[in-house]
Amino acid sequence: MGLVNNFKQKWDLLVIGYRFMQLVQAPYGDFAGVGRLSKLLKKPSSLRKVIEFISRSQQGQKALQERPRLGKVDLQQLHQLPKNTLGYLYADHMLKCGLTPPQTPEVIDEKSFPSIHLLETHDIWHVVTNSDVTIAGEIQLEAFYVAQIYPYPLFLALLAKNLLKTAIEDIELSEQHMNALVQGWLLGKQAKPLFGIQWNTLWETPIDELRTELNINQQIGKTPEKVAVAS
DSSP, X not given: OHHHHHHHHHHHHHHHHHHHHHHHHSOTXXXXXXXXXXXXXXXXXXXXXXXXXHTTSHHHHHHHHHOOOOOOOOHHHHTTSOTTBHHHHHHHHHHHTTOOOOOOOSSOOTTTHHHHHHHHHHXXXXXXXXXXXXXXXXXXXXXXXXXXXTTOHHHHHHHHHHHHHHHHHOGGGHHHHHHHHHXXXXXXXXXXXXXXXXXXXXXXXXXHHHHHHTTOTTTTTOOHHHHHHHO
């Protein structure tokens, strides 16, 4: 039995490594590749750690119990809101990037809720953290995720993937990408938890007011050195 388990562990590592390198070699934005890697990293032990971590806050506990969903999102309607609101900025982000709200299952349980919730709210986190859709922006948001939900293995894997791609393809951007990583990490550590927020009740909230409430606003735009000093 020990030999079989040892072989299975090594095989699983080989498959994960293969999928990881496929993602490194693929163009940026390979969502199918991210999905394949995500499935491989969703081990029961990792999921338990994520749920335990989220449950440490009242907001996280409530979210796991009630499992709030984003619901149907009318981007055109949100785009009619005042330009300083979360709803307008989210819709503007989605429309400019040619994105639509992700299709997700209607019925979910506690185990599947964290990944579904993060998928539904991913682009809202982009807007709230002021992380654009450049590679630096994605690295900043991935580091923010790691700081806020550190047991979640996918975001560490995506950070590693983007840093390796930087080393191979974009070494001249290494300082920019490392600054983004530091900025996202420090921002995530200082911000209030974003997981479990019922964003569809906040569409009309001014973004500056929302960022201030979440302890994000005062850190955006600072260099990593200034953020570190402020902490």
